[in-house]
Amino acid sequence: MKIMAVGTLESLSQEQRQEYLPKEVPATLQLYLDGKMEQFWLREKEVGVIFLMSVDSVNEADKLLKGLPLGQANLLTFELMPIGPLLPLGMLMAAK
Template sequence: MQLSRTGEAKPIKAIRNAALALTLSLTGVTMTDPSLAQAQAPSPATTGVLVILTVKTGIAREQVMAVMPDEVRQTVQLYLDGKIREWYSRADGRGAVFLLDVKDVAEGHAIMDALPLAKQDLVDHEYIAVGPLMPLRLLTTKP
């Protein structure tokens, strides 16, 4: 195993740099080390959209439950059609979280807006485009 000037093993240094880059990107800090900045692509490709569905304030549970049979049927069909990759209930009981297999937020909007809860204006949606974790590219470049 080759050691760097500081005595660290090179693979460990690469992992440390990747962890630092990940931490900085998750906290919104830009990188100042030009060698790290060059190793990153300008922006990740969108490979999916995370949708956080929240029942609107003031909507009675009975209103939501009256629509749920149709909502569930259509959501299951989206899953079977490959549009929903993953889905979860929110632990706070206020809605659901979906990972859609779509190319952009506009396509995610179109899918979610066509569902019964959205059509009846009972829920709000937050959309977040997601893609590959960009700092991992540091692990594929040679130091």
């Protein structure tokens, strides 16, 4: 199952940046290496991230993201959206 996770980051103090970011980056990269995170982007206009995840369920994605250091501290929250193929495109193929 693919999940688009849109994260919003609370404003961090300099102390919070120094405390959490050195832990957050390796933890996020571990999810990538484990095959749970396929792609990641930085949100330009708002502070936060977008992750494309490959997991068994929305609950698994939620658990993994809440397990990250910023998630544990409630400084990064996510909207989780299950996504999949654009099925109406099949109508174009059936038209032939």
